[in-house]
Every structure is written in C-alpha cells, then in structure tokens.
Amino acid sequence: MEDDVTGGSDPCMAHLLIDGNPVDPIGMRDVVRFRTAERARLMEARRQLSVQQRAAMTANLITKLETRVVPQQGMKIAVYWPIRGEPDLRDWMAKAHAAGAVILLPVVAEKNAPLSFRAWQPGCAMERGIWNIPVPTRGAEAVPDVVISPLLGVDEACFRLGNGGGYYDKTLAQLDPLPKVIGVGFSHCRIPTIFPMPWDIPMDSVVLSDGSVCDRF
DSSP: OOOOOOOSSOOOOSSSEEEEEOOOOOOOOHHHHHHHHHHHHHHHHTTOOOOHHHHHHHHHHHHHHHHHHOOTTTTTEOOOOTTTOOOOOHHHHHHHHHHTOOEEEEOOOSSOOEEEEEEEOOTEEEEEOTTTOEEEEOOOOOSSSSEEEEEEEOOTTEEEOOSSOHHHHHHHHHHOOOEEEEEEOOGGBOSSOOOOOOTTTOOOOOTTTSEEEOOOO
C-alpha cells in the first residue's frame, strides 16, 4: 500500500503551500514521479550517444546558437560546465570571451539556495564546487544578461526539465530584471509537457542539436 501523502484531513486542494504557491499534493506527487521517470529515460538516451555523435551534434547546436547570441563587449553571459554528457560549449565560451563578453559559470554556494554566477576565462584557476562541478576559484560575481541553460528535456511551451535540483528556477525567480534564458540540448530531449508547476519558469528560446529553434513568443 502506498503512503498517503495528503494527510487525509483537509479536502482543500490549496492546503499545501510551496514557495507561497498553493499545490495539490496528489498532483504534485504524480508530477514528481513523471519527471523522475522522464529524467531516467532521457539520461539513458543521452548516455547512448557515442563521443563522435555527441561532438557532431554539439557542433550543429553551436552553429545555430551563434545566430541567436552574438557576444559583445561587456555582455554578461552565463553558460555552464558540461557534466553527464551535456553539450560541451567550452570552445564557444572561449570565443565569446575573446569577443569581449564576460563569461559566467553558475556556483552553488549553498544547497537548495539560488545560484550565484562567477566570471570565467580560459585557463583560470578552478575548484570543485558543492556538487563536484568545477567553478572558477576567484572570479568576480555578476548578474547575467543572458543565461544559457543545459536541457535534459524540454516541452512545447519552453519549460525545462533539468537534473532535478531546481536551482535555475530558484535563481531566475529572484533576478530582476530577468535575463534572457536560452536552453540548449540534443534533439532527442523534446517531450510534449513537463506538467509545469507554479514555480517553473519557461525559457525564452530553445536551441537543439538538429538546428531547430523554439521561441516562447
């Protein structure tokens, strides 16, 4: 028998508040289970890509990304350090830095808290962060103008399925003004919906490795 996560005493669907948002606990449980299964499926699909396939698909993605983001002097662009077979944009990051952009990497300063962003440049000193992901050791912190976010999955409304920590949503919710957010991923990551919850924040654009682009507006 499954545990009753509703508590069994309050019939009102709004009795559970998360970040100030009323949530039906049964619906949330079902969404969590769906996303967990989709993450496992999509991660396995990405794992099945060969090194050569991943490199070719990433090159296609970068070609299209270059038509959407044109680095300029002083532009602050948050990217990411690739893990778990994510598209590797480090060569593009180096080119953007050479063009005068300030490249930022996300830093987890505290678990379950919003990210900060620290300046990166080729050859800078790096250290292992909380999740063992390399981050710049001494880079200055800044607020990005553009955020390029890795996708595990993405739906038709530009909602992102990430690794499950919720860090990007927590971070974007407290940035004002909101930066332009562009998701990047391999073409197999499309799904019809992630069943967005009230705290999920859609991306402005999505660029995939088959050259396709989706804009929210």
